[in-house]
Amino acid sequence: MKPFANEPVLELRRAPVRGRLEEALREHDAKPPLNVPVWIGEDRREGGELVSTDPGNPERVVATAAKATEADVDAALAAAQRGSKAWAATPARERAEILLRAAQWLRERRLEAAALAVRECAKPWPEADADVCEAIDFLEYYARGALDIAQGAPLLQVPGEKNTLEYSARGVVAVISPWNFPIAIPLGMVSAGLATGNAVVLKPAEQSPGCALLLFRALREAGVPPDAVSLLPGEGDAGAALVRDPRVHTIAFTGSGAVGLEIVREAAQVREGQKHLKRVIAEMGGKNCVIVDSDADLDEVVPALVTSAFLYAGQKCSAAARVLVHEAIHDGLLERLAGAVEVLDVGQAERLGIDVPPVIEREAQERVARFTAEAERTGRVAARAAEVPDGGWFATPAVVADLPPESAVLAEEVFGPLLAVERVRDVEEACDRVDASPYALTGGLFARNPDTVDYVVDRTPVGNLYVNRSITGAMVGRQPFGGNRLSGTGTKAGGPGYLLQFVEPRVVTENTMRHGLVV
Numbered sequence: 001m002k003p004f005a006n007e008p009v010l011e012l013r014r015a016p017v018r019g020r021l022e023e024a025l026r027e028h029d030a031k032p033p034l035n036v037p038v039w040i041g042e043d044r045r046e047g048g049e050l051v052s053t054d055p056g057n058p059e060r061v062v063a064t065a066a067k068a069t070e071a072d073v074d075a076a077l078a079a080a081q082r083g084s085k086a087w088a089a090t091p092a093r094e095r096a097e098i099l100l101r102a103a104q105w106l107r108e109r110r111l112e113a114a115a116l117a118v119r120e121c122a123k124p125w126p127e128a129d130a131d132v133c134e135a136i137d138f139l140e141y142y143a144r145g146a147l148d149i150a151q152g153a154p155l156l157q158v159p160g161e162k163n164t165l166e167y168s169a170r171g172v173v174a175v176i177s178p179w180n181f182p183i184a185i186p187l188g189m190v191s192a193g194l195a196t197g198n199a200v201v202l203k204p205a206e207q208s209p210g211c212a213l214l215l216f217r218a219l220r221e222a223g224v225p226p227d228a229v230s231l232l233p234g235e236g237d238a239g240a241a242l243v244r245d246p247r248v249h250t251i252a253f254t255g256s257g258a259v260g261l262e263i264v265r266e267a268a269q270v271r272e273g274q275k276h277l278k279r280v281i282a283e284m285g286g287k288n289c290v291i292v293d294s295d296a297d298l299d300e301v302v303p304a305l306v307t308s309a310f311l312y313a314g315q316k317c318s319a320a321a322r323v324l325v326h327e328a329i330h331d332g333l334l335e336r337l338a339g340a341v342e343v344l345d346v347g348q349a350e351r352l353g354i355d356v357p358p359v360i361e362r363e364a365q366e367r368v369a370r371f372t373a374e375a376e377r378t379g380r381v382a383a384r385a386a387e388v389p390d391g392g393w394f395a396t397p398a399v400v401a402d403l404p405p406e407s408a409v410l411a412e413e414v415f416g417p418l419l420a421v422e423r424v425r426d427v428e429e430a431c432d433r434v435d436a437s438p439y440a441l442t443g444g445l446f447a448r449n450p451d452t453v454d455y456v457v458d459r460t461p462v463g464n465l466y467v468n469r470s471i472t473g474a475m476v477g478r479q480p481f482g483g484n485r486l487s488g489t490g491t492k493a494g495g496p497g498y499l500l501q502f503v504e505p506r507v508v509t510e511n512t513m514r515h516g517l518v519v
């Protein structure tokens with residue numbers, strides 16, 4: 001197997017590549033909406049209870065899906081229980097080869113997949129393409145990682161004793177995923193479970209069942225056995241039913257803090273007949289801060305902040321939400337940021353070259369408006385994007401400032417295109433403010449003095465700190481990703497330790513000083 005390398009993103013500056021994307025979107029639009037079944041083993045139950053629409057044009061139906069019921073959850077877990085033994089017994093190399101075939105399946109359909117993410121989640125083309133590449137990366141990376149895990153781990157040996165440490169699959173993994181990386185995140189969690197020999201039940205986000213079907217087909221068509229992976233499109237109640245069930249060993253969740261905490265609480269209950277503790281891998285929200293010191297180069301800072309805060313309309317868990325600026329350059333930076341935000345090109349995700357697409361749904365649009373109004377009431381709106389189209393779930397990108405320290409705008413995750421700027425005396429005060437937050441997902445620093453960089457690196461609690469660059473766009477294998485504190489269980493997706501969460505270690509110690517021979 002070749003060493004892991006990231007899947008190269010498309011070169012969108014080339015006209016023929018852009019032409020292929022437009023063609024892929026035309027082909028997508030020419031087809032009827034996807035029909036996403038509850039898919040358990042060989043059984044598919046179709047239904048139209050869930051409807052996913054284009055956030056840029058809510059009249060356009062992208063997929064209709066069956067909605068998983070408690071009975072479906074029960075059937076999926078029964079299948080997973082049946083399937084988990086044979087899948088765990090399949091040699092790790094064979095499992096890895098299947099995952100690599102799934103990567104290839106997706107590679108061959110990458111334009112189709114990106115077009116679907118453009119329509120279903122309003123991901124602009126570069127983001128949609130990066131989502132597909134990241135999904136391929138997860139398959140390739142975890143396939144290799146699982147081979148290492150299958151070797152066990154070396155232990156100290158002394159004469160007369162043989163010690164071995166082996167890892168085995170934990171059993172059944174419930175994957176519960178969000179919509180904002182509708183292909184990469186669910187496929188990442190599912191492939192980690194499968195690579196390590198677990199059976200997996202996937203409950204994708206209700207906003208993106210179409211993307212979930214695509215990644216599910218990649219796995220099934222690549223050869224994952226029917227009982228080793230099931231698909232339960234549905235809402236939160238289906239996720240909650242999975243979490244409660246004693247047949248589940250591991251819950252891999254990515255989503256909001258509120259739901260993550262509920263899952264952690266619920267999974268701690270040991271139900272009748274349950275002979276294990278459930279393990280929760282939770283990747284949750286954040287309130288990501290960027291510190292800007294007085295010596296920072298504003299030519300570098302302003303575009304990096306705009307990218308960090310407004311790319312994909314601020315709907316990345318890594319997006320910048322707060323900027324803590326040294327007082328010496330606060331006014332200058334705010335003025336330049338305001339100028340950049342006023343001219344942001346807010347438009348349909350499919351239009352190449354836009355800066356900010358619509359947000360995922362009406363509720364998100366209303367949430368952004370509510371937080372912006374709150375900022376206007378208690379502080380000020382320094383700038384808003386001048387032109388915002390009607391028709392879709394467009395939120396108005398804004399920069400806000402002069403907020404009181406206790407403002408909800410500075411404390412809660414908005415998950416939209418809203419950036420708050422704060423004045424600080426120095427980097428130390430900025431670090432104090434970051435440290436006061438219960439969230440610790442991503443963070444950023446702009447500073448030229450290496451001592452300042454060392455100081456912030458020492459003090460930061462965040463899972464991913466980016467220095468002198470934008471704070472989004474973690475790459476598998478290069479920036480293992482995940483938050484600390486209330487942002488997550490400290491998991492690092494796409495990193496070396498991630499798969500260990502899906503396995504159970506067993507140590508065997510044998511006395512090799514035998515007396516005599518067995519005859």
Ligand SMILES: NC(=O)c1ccc[n+]([C@@H]2O[C@H](COP(=O)([O-])OP(=O)(O)OC[C@H]3O[C@@H](n4cnc5c(N)ncnc54)[C@H](O)[C@@H]3O)[C@@H](O)[C@H]2O)c1
Pocket residue numbers: 176177178179180181185203204205206234235236237238239240241243254255256257259260262263283284285286316317413415441481482483487488
């Ligand atoms: N840390 C990370 O790596 C990361 C990555 C992406 C997104 N996120 C976070 O995800 C959030 C946005 O995603 P979202 O809106 O889909 O989040 P969400 O928490 O609303 O939903 C996530 C998933 O949980 C399910 N769910 C809802 N209620 C449930 C319950 N009671 N029990 C079990 N499952 C339940 C949903 O149906 C969905 O599949 C943001 O907070 C963002 O920061 C974090």
